[in-house]
Amino acid sequence: MENYDVAVIGSGPGGYVAAIRSAQLGYKTVIIEKYATLGGTCTNVGCIPTKALLDSTHHYAEAQHGFGSHGIMLNEINLDFSQMYKRKSEVVTKNTSGLEFLMNKNKITHIQGMARFINDSTIQVSGKEGEQTVVARHYIIATGSKPSTISGIEIDKKRIITSTEALSLQEKPKTMIIIGGGVIGVEMASIFSRIGTKVTILEYADHLISTMDHGLGRSLQKILKKEGIEIHLNQSVYKAENLGASAKVFFRDQDGKENELEGDYVLMAVGRRPYTEGLGLENTGVQVNNRGFIEVDEKCCTAVSTIYAIGDVIGGAMLAHKAEEEGVLVAETINGQNRHIHYDRIPSVVYTWPEVASVGFTEEYLKKNQIEYRSGSFPFSASARARASMDTEGFAKVLVDPKYGEILGVHIIGARAADLIAQGVIAQEYEVTAEDMFRISYAHPTYSETLKEAYLIASGQGAVNI
Numbered sequence: 523m524e525n526y527d528v529a530v531i532g533s534g535p536g537g538y539v540a541a542i543r544s545a546q547l548g549y550k551t552v553i554i555e556k557y558a559t560l561g562g563t564c565t566n567v568g569c570i571p572t573k574a575l576l577d578s579t580h581h582y583a584e585a586q587h588g589f590g591s592h593g594i595m596l597n598e599i600n601l602d603f604s605q606m607y608k609r610k611s612e613v614v615t616k617n618t619s620g621l622e623f624l625m626n627k628n629k630i631t632h633i634q635g636m637a638r639f640i641n642d643s644t645i646q647v648s649g650k651e652g653e654q655t656v657v658a659r660h661y662i663i664a665t666g667s668k669p670s671t672i673s674g675i676e677i678d679k680k681r682i683i684t685s686t687e688a689l690s691l692q693e694k695p696k697t698m699i700i701i702g703g704g705v706i707g708v709e710m711a712s713i714f715s716r717i718g719t720k721v722t723i724l725e726y727a728d729h730l731i732s733t734m735d736h737g738l739g740r741s742l743q744k745i746l747k748k749e750g751i752e753i754h755l756n757q758s759v760y761k762a763e764n765l766g767a768s769a770k771v772f773f774r775d776q777d778g779k780e781n782e783l784e785g786d787y788v789l790m791a792v793g794r795r796p797y798t799e800g801l802g803l804e805n806t807g808v809q810v811n812n813r814g815f816i817e818v819d820e821k822c823c824t825a826v827s828t829i830y831a832i833g834d835v836i837g838g839a840m841l842a843h844k845a846e847e848e849g850v851l852v853a854e855t856i857n858g859q860n861r862h863i864h865y866d867r868i869p870s871v872v873y874t875w876p877e878v879a880s881v882g883f884t885e886e887y888l889k890k891n892q893i894e895y896r897s898g899s900f901p902f903s904a905s906a907r908a909r910a911s912m913d914t915e916g917f918a919k920v921l922v923d924p925k926y927g928e929i930l931g932v933h934i935i936g937a938r939a940a941d942l943i944a945q946g947v948i949a950q951e952y953e954v955t956a957e958d959m960f961r962i963s964y965a966h967p968t969y970s971e972t973l974k975e976a977y978l979i980a981s982g983q984g985a986v987n988i
């Protein structure tokens with residue numbers, strides 16, 4: 523039996539960051555991961571492989587439809603599907619081996635195996651090397667999430683699949699039906715549609731990426747439709763069947779009209795559920811809520827004072843960087859530091875092209891809560907930089923308090939929005955005003971100038987630049 527200061531269960535972005543920060547603070551740390559590679563969902567079957575495929579397919583689409591207007595003529599463009607997937611796997615391996623290196627560098631013990639609490643202060647790990655008992659002064663549960671489904675649909679991983687299986691297909695599908703037009707739905711739709719798969723999205727809500735500002739979803743819908751993705755909103759899917767060589771879904775619209783569709787694959791993208799199976803929480807005082815998420819306080823501490831939980835398994839935004847922030851918060855809390863996370867200043871990004879990014883309140887939230895605001899929007903079509911690269915779709919929108927100029931929300935759909943949003947996060951975190959934001963200098967020509975113009979407009983001044 524080995525004793526540690528900190529034992530981290532799960533090696534996703536929550537777990538590995540918690541382990542590294544704990545080790546940096548001088549704690550004898552162990553990380554336990556059931557799979558052979560470190561990195562969790564994000565590195566193995568989430569953020570990293572999807573972004574690798576989104577990049578590859580973006581290049582392919584550009585070569586097909588964008589290069590000609592730059593005067594670059596390619597006679598024949600072929601897609602090597604297995605090479606594209608091979609590169610994706612290589613990117614993943616570089617990241618997982620990078621994490622191994624970081625564990626060694628920080629002298630963190632890595633045990634491969636499934637961790638299970640046998641009481642509040644002891645865990646049993648079963649893995650390649652048999653059973654072992656681990657005792658730690660503090661535990662950090664970072665066991666993440668798994669794809670969820672809806673009643674009536676069983677994910678068989680053959681024809682009715684999730685993002686995980688879609689990331690390891692052997693050949694290009696001809697048709698794919700995606701259930702859910704949330705983040706996974708639109709990212710997967712982009713990947714497959716760009717390589718020639720006929721993609722249909724069936725979404726329950728009346729717009730795509732429904733947790734973000736609605737203007738972004740409406741704009742994204744138009745762009746994805748132009749790319750050939752079929753989108754049906756207000757559709758409730760209730761059944762799917764594996765037909766052997768294809769799959770069929772059954773759905774009804776808001777008036778109850780029944781419909782069905784058949785495709786090579788049905789990809790379920792209706793959200794994710796917390797993963798605590800086999801963790802032995804029933805042997806501890808840790809509480810879960812009625813949706814299965816572990817209950818924690820503002821320091822991510824569970825009902826047992828020595829057991830913390832972070833990341834997807836506690837709910838909230840299921841984002842890698844949210845899990846990372848919580849990993850640092852817990853390590854520093856154990857260390858006696860007083861840390862706090864501003865959850866409303868955590869940005870969200872969707873890696874379609876153009877990208878979609880957001881931080882702060884949506885316009886719908888402000889309206890619903892009768893919070894006064896002024897809105898300033900500026901289109902990328904009026905940006906010299908965007909015109910130079912022909913990335914003119916989308917807009918930047920800022921929502922500002924009319925009295926003090928405080929920035930309430932920043933919402934962008936446009937090229938490089940994922941990186942531009944960092945500026946909105948800083949503006950909100952340090953509570954600078956819209957005037958502060960338009961009085962600073964922005965390099966010309968850059969995509970960031972659209973934000974300067976949006977701040978000017980929201981402050982009651984006209985735009986000054988194009």
Ligand code: FAD
Nearest residue numbers: 532534536556562563564568569637666833834840841842
């Ligand atoms: P996870 O990354 O899920 O890691 C949990 C780990 O715990 C897993 O490796 C699991 O095997 C291990 N584990 C579970 N139980 C045990 C046990 N009992 N013993 C030992 N090990 C155990 N987020 C973003 O911010 N940006 C993106 O671009 C993005 N893209 C995504 C794309 C897809 C297709 C998906 C599915 C998700 C994406 N996400 C993205 C979400 C992101 O992956 C998650 O929010 C993030 O991985 C959560 O981190 P975590 O540490 O909480 O858990």
Ligand code: NAD
Nearest residue numbers: 702703704705706707725726727758759791792793840871
């Ligand atoms: P999501 O919650 O974003 O979207 C699920 C969608 O499915 C919703 O729009 C919902 O209305 C729809 N839906 C639910 N039931 C339905 C039904 N019966 N018929 C039709 N539509 C239905 O979930 P997701 O897209 O599966 O993503 C899961 C998590 O992974 C998200 O929380 C997200 O934060 C994370 N993620 C993040 C990124 C990123 O940051 N770029 C990328 C991928 C995933």
